[in-house]
Amino acid sequence: MIKARITVTLKNGVLDPQGKAIEGALGALGFDGVGSVRQGKVFDVEIQGTDRAGAEADLKAMCEKLLANTVIENYSIAIP
Amino acid sequence: MKSAVVLLPGLNRDRDMIAALTRISGTAPLTVWQTETQIPAVDLIVIPGGFSYGDYLRCGAIAARMPVMRAVAEKARQGVMVLGVCNGFQILLEAGLLPGALMRNTSLKFVCREVKLEVANAGTAFTRNYSQGQIIRCPVAHHDGNYFADAETLARIEGQGQVAFRYAEGTNPNGSINDIAGIVSERGNVLGLMPHPENLIEAAHGGADGRALFESALGIAA
Known part of the structure; x- marks a missing residue:
């Protein structure tokens, strides 16, 4: 079993209203040092088998086809 | 003119859309379930609004990967007219049939109200019964x-x-760049828009400003 973590984040320059709202809420809690907050998504995916290269290729295809909208989002794949 | 309405779990404006198409064209549209891989010969395919797949992952993302959307893409490629309203617009973007993306409203609030729309291009097959620059009323809910x-x-x-x-x-109502409410494909046969023209087609709705969109698409003279 190969365990992977996919992180999807908004591209630079894409406005993130939810991140802005969270940033404001952190300020309201008294965290004065927060420069900015960007919200993203994390997917933990388990791939059957031990073929690491094959899994990486599959995970990349999953990101391109479904998990990320590459118009507005970047993704990264980590296999520890 | 024959039309078809695409049905996916979680859509909820399908009955309004079917009623509008029936009222305006005089014929009930066909309905096509998400698992269908073929769409019968029609002149207009409509993807209505709602919350397909509970808006999970991203609005329209999962619906856009269902078999019926491959059939819709093929019909669009052949030049058949395709209209996506609200969630339907989100699905068309996720399916790559229109450029760009739809993001959370800048207010972070669900907005349900009437807005004013400018007909920015009255030269499309969906807008030809309006005049260029015409201001119309239309409800939004997204x-x-x-x-x-x-x-x-x-x-x-x-x-x-x-x-x-x-x-x-x-x-x-949402912070859209350049105040964009609806766009057509490069070829002009696919339109996606957030507002709901199907909810303003007769006096009982309080107005009929949305009617000309369907009459344009269905080839009914103004």
Whole structure:
């Protein structure tokens, strides 16, 4: 079993209203040092088998086809 | 003119859309379930609004990967007219049939109200019964209608007259870039828009400003 973590984040320059709202809420809690907050998504995916290269290729295809909208989002794949 | 309405789990404006198409064209549209891989010969395919797949992952993302959307894409490629309203617009973007993306409203609030729209291009097959620059009323009801495209894409769609509708008179409800409310494909046979023209087609709705969109698409003279 190969365990992977996919992180999807908004591209630079894409406005993130939810991140802005969270940033404001952190300020309201008294965290004065927060420069900015960007919200993203994390997917933990388990791939059957031990073929690491094959899994990486599959995970990349999953990101391109479904998990990320590459118009507005970047993704990264980590296999520890 | 024959029409078809695509049905997916979680859509909830399908009955309004079917009623509007039936009332305006005089014939009930066919309905096509998400698992269908073929769509019968029709002149107009409509993807209605709602919350397909509970808006999981991203609005329209999962619906856009269902078999019926491959059939819709094939029909669009053949030149059949395709209309996506609200969640239908989100699905068309996720399916890659229109450029750009729809993001969370800048207010972070679900907005349900009437807005004003400017007909930004009255030369499309969906807008020809309006006049250029005409201001119409139209209801909106959405949480993720904030249109975004990168600078290059935006310049292209603006330059090619692909913006069909803009929010007018300061009524932009979602922060959409350039006040964009609806866009057509490069070829002009696919329209996606966030507002709901199907909910303003007769006096009982309080107005009929949305009717001309369907009459345009269905080839009914003004």
